[in-house]
Amino acid sequence: MRKGWAMASSVATSIISASLTGCRGVPTAGSSARIAPSPVDVSFVSDASRVSQARRIGTAWLRALCQVPQARVDSVEVVISELVGNAVVHGTSEAVGLRMRRVGDEVRLEVDDGSPSEVPRPRQARAEAEQGRGLWLVDALVAELGGSWGFTDDGTVAWCVFPITRETSPMNGGRAA
Template sequence: MLGVREEDESTDTAWDLGLDPSAGEIRLPSRARSARVARRLTQRQLQQRWLLPAELTDDAVLLVSELVGNAVQHAGAAEFGLRIRRRRGWIRVEVRDPSRALPCHLPVREMDVVSGRGLFLVDTLADRWGVDLLADGKCTWFEMRVSYRPVG
């Protein structure tokens, strides 16, 4: 398990560490700035390393931001974990935190500008999503289909 220390003030520090969320869980501090690190790690993994389409990558980056936001805002822990997996035709993104409280999928009203849209977006953009309760917390995850198009 790799991680970014709490005292790392610059998100660029994490970027420069060359962390690979597909090799194992990356531990990040439960701070708002960690959402930026998680987005950058996801974008790099999907688009630069796995050469997946930009549209899929953009959607996954948005959903990572939502799951990380929930973990930071609601889990009440010092850190959370990020892991990205790939299998034939699918990607899976997991955010683990030590809280066993389940996320709530609230109805979204037109006036909801700032909050309440996270799981609505996950439900809309992901092909599948869920929460696995663990002995030491939970893993909130989403999966997206990867359609391959020949290049050229």
């Protein structure tokens, strides 16, 4: 177990766990308590067809339960696609895990391919290349979100952390991103 994250113990043939149906202790109208939404913790067969499923689960959770602004959800959708896609293509495990947690005003996303490997690095692909831009894109989008990302030392888990909303700044014309 890594850093308090639990992974399903068996290889799933479909989604085995998705906490998408509400929040524990959701505050009622007029209540000032803020309770984090239930986390997402899914495991699915390592297959390219599951990338879109992971993307739909993640974006639905971000929109509905975390109330992340749509423009930010759109960016995270691409990050989820790239990280899960890389796990499916480059991982050697039979399963891929997607975990998402809200901690305060931030979201932590993890994709676990269960395959120890050298830690990948973003690279600039040649203009005519059809692949090789995924991590470069992840790097750019997570930076735009005001977050950070990386891999565990053994290369099994790709992670990113980003704020739910971005503070206003003179750099973006005083608008919240």
